[in-house]
Amino acid sequence: MHISKTILAPFVAAALSCAAFAGVARAETTDQVVLDKTITKDQAAAALVPAKFNGKLRLAVSAPYAPWMYFDDKNELTGIEIDVVRAVAAKLGVGITFDNLKFEGTIPSLQAGKDDMIAAGMGDNPKREELLNFVNYTTLGLVVLVRDNDTSINGLMDLCGKSVSRINGDVFGPWVEEQLQPKCASLGKKKIDVRTFPDPNAALLAVKSGSVNSEITGLVSATTVLNSKENAGQFRIIRPDNSPRGWKLANGGFAVLKGETELTKAIETALKSMKAEGTLQAIAAHYGYPDVIIDDIVVNMPAPAGDIGNIE
Incomplete structure (x- = not known):
């Protein structure tokens, strides 16, 4: 053992002890610059976003959970998952709002129609797949x-x-x-x-x-x-x-309600574009974790083949 x-x-999570947004505070952004790189709209991905979202996605997050999401010394939300989802939004040509919740409240928030997508460092598993579609880009x-x-x-x-x-x-x-x-x-x-x-x-x-x-x-x-x-x-x-x-290796990524097939495909297309460009890898490397990005963007695949470790 x-x-x-x-x-x-090398990453230092200085904000582990920062206070989270109070209640259901929301912060809207249409950022298209991530790590000083301008993220351009992907027409193929953007065309897949259903019109009912009116050009904006409401995101359920759960901070602080460094390095996926946490508050920096300016009390601004940052981290691997936050940078990735901002880049995804730019690819889709949509604005985003952040709804900071306790982790166990993220799925109910989608079910209640308060949020559209979970970006909370959530791992894919069969039980969650009964309710959600996962677009996985990390291995945990x-x-x-x-x-x-x-x-x-x-x-x-x-x-x-x-x-x-x-x-x-x-x-x-x-x-x-x-x-x-x-x-x-x-x-x-x-x-x-x-x-x-x-x-x-x-x-x-x-x-x-x-x-x-x-x-x-x-x-x-x-x-x-x-x-x-x-x-x-x-x-x-x-x-x-x-x-x-x-x-217990598990894939992880963004989650939407099971019936949101078009939105699932849009997110998958955006992430594949980012993977091909090297944006995903650059974000993970920036925070000191280049190995968390999986080889292929996958939908609803809880675990990679093999490599689960011996529990002896």
Whole structure:
């Protein structure tokens, strides 16, 4: 089992502790410049956007969740997913508004007709696909984040009998219940005490304070924690030797309601154009995570083939 204490990327998430927009505050933008690059309208993609949206998409986001989305030192929303969705909007020739919500509130917001699209670092899974279409452009991996001075956890099975934090509505909690809990039982060990928190900051603070032993989270988010100045030297990452990206690899990206076939195709076309131009790769590299972009933009494909890591 590989245990990393090394800073894995140069990005520093200075805004992990920034306050989110109050309530359902919205900020409208028609930006067409991303990372100093002018993003031009893609006529083929733009033609696919249904007229009912009136040239504007309402986005459900969930910040802060660095490096996907967070508030910079000017309290402006930024991050990988934010830059990507701004570029997508430019490709589609539409304006966008941001509706900052708790993560578990993003899907209900679409169902209630308050928002049109989720851009919240959401992973694709079969359960979510019952309600949503995903246009995936990233590959996510699960890791365990522990305090650096906690020597009792060095692998997944060390979580048996220990407490683990996770975010309400994430893809990781079900994996613990379906994969790890039975393994703990088969080894005659105690169950993992899974504790659910409303947002990433709360889940991390529980580990940092010592009230919870560990956190199940994504590799990118865990690396961001390691790289942040306020957390320097306080945490380490546990991940499998045979899968450097982590366990339970899942694709992730933007989500719309299941019936929005044309909008799904429009987003897919825009992302494919951005991938061909190198825009997606440039955005990910800017934040220090060039490897998160998947090889092919895909719709409704929860996991890449193989490479899920050994849970032993």
